[in-house]
Amino acid sequence: MSRIIYPTTNLTAIEQLVIERGEGVYVYDNQGKQYLEGLAGLWCTALGYGNEEIIETAAEQMRSLTYSHMFGGKSHPAAMALADKLGSMVPVDGAKVFFGNSGSDANDSLVKMLRYYFNAIGKPEKYKIIARERAYHGVTVAAAALTGLKPNHTHFDLPFEALGVLRTGSPHYYRDALPGESEEDFASRRAAELEELILAEGPETIAAFIAEPISGAGGVIVPPATYFEKMQAVLTRYDILMWDDEVICGFGRTGHDFGASAVGIQPQMMTLAKALSSAYMPISAAVITGDMYEAMVQPSAEVGVFGHGYTYSGHPVGCAVASKVIEIYERERLFEHAAKVGDYLQARLREFASHALVGEVRGMGLIGAVELVANKDSKQAYANNAVGSFCQQSCEDHGLIIRAMGGNSIALCPPLIITEAQVDELVTKLGKALDATLDFATAEQLQVA
Ligand SMILES: Cc1ncc(COP(=O)(O)O)c(C=O)c1O
DSSP states (O other): SSOOOTTTSSSSSSOOOOEEEEEBEEEEEETTTTEEEHHHHHTTTTTTBBHHHHHHHHHHHHHOOOOOGGGOOOOOOHHHHHHHHHHHHSSSHHOOOOESSSSHHHHHHHHHHHHHHHHHTOOOTTOOEETTOOOOSSSSSHHHHHHOGGGGGGTTTTOHHHHHHEEEEOOOOOHHSTTTHHHHHHHHHHHHHHHHHHHHHHHGGEEEEEEEBBBBBTOOOOTTTTTTHHHHHHHHOOOOOOOEOOOOOOOOTSSSSSSHHHHOOOEEEEEGGGGGTTTTSSEEEEEOHHHHHOOOOOHHHTTOOOOOOTTTTTTTTHEEEEEHHHHHHHHHHHHHHHHHHHHHHHHHHHGGGTTTEEEEEEEEETEEEEOOOOTTTTTTTTTTSSHHHHHHHHHHHHHHOOOEEETTTTEEOOTOOOOOOOOOHHHHHHHHHHHHHHHHHHHHHHBBB
């Protein structure tokens, strides 16, 4: 057993699979067995594995400038080019970009920038952030507090109150709608609840509302029709910023450039990571409006410095790789490809809607989930995640990597370069695993919630 403390792992069940190499949409374990990477690593390897053009870009950048920091206004071409490119892509007015290393640290950076900004404009009391149940925003202290999933909170004693984190309901129509409630009525109810929370807390105390366009780790939750339109209207009414966490949805995942375009969000803040570099290098970007940035300029001069930054903020290799990755997305028209193959994936996944274990199939573009339930009619859930874990293992046995999450939802998020033939392969393997899982669930007489 190695000395690694495994991340997001049941520490009694480690080193179950040792992955040694990858090529295209496939990875290979230390026994040489091939797996279709049905979750693109952790929703991130959009261009798949072993792309020589990206590898060459990284090598070239390492040869010319391995590292340079950005403290004190020092800069380098790779970071400047990437910031300009991102600024031209994101739907944020006058976008300014802060580079980091992960989705979590980008979210933490925005928590801090919100405070800096509202202090700068003389509204220090406006610091609270509304986050949602079932959301995932990462695991650094502030990001974990924004996350709405129990395993990321339990035993960690997170400082929710000090951070001003408020919680509102998730947009999970299948799980959270009232009996007989339409999608639109559910969306209206969520917007009304948001307004109630804002009024109860005092709108003048609330800085922002954070949301993933489609929640990933919570079980791939696609918001119901009109949801974001209604939520955004409430936020606008009370002068609360819309913070769009695009860590999974950004760069084509939904078949659109950003999840914001897919679900109708007009953000003032954005978090980008994962597909920003297609996971060839760790890099993230926290985006704010030009107005927010301008307000922070003079206060930084008074202190002497905008006192936030990482050693690896704007790492040249990460930036060069990200620029190349975006160039490939554009050149190969991969967002359109994701929309087209995504439609195919969604149609094929819906064939599982009639499977005895499947309560709901949902998704958009190249992200989706199949939720496993004890009773299709009543939507009754299983008491624990045994059925999802079994299915995950069975997929692996059949040469498919996926993750069971958000209870017993089998999440799918293959690399954007996947072909229709490879989608067929994914669906065939998942189908075999679902049948094996049904046999298991029947034989074990699993407990229901
Ligand atoms: C929506 C979202 N935000 C933030 C994060 C955190 O990113 P990281 O794991 O790079 O810190 C994730 C990771 O899965 C995510 O899905």
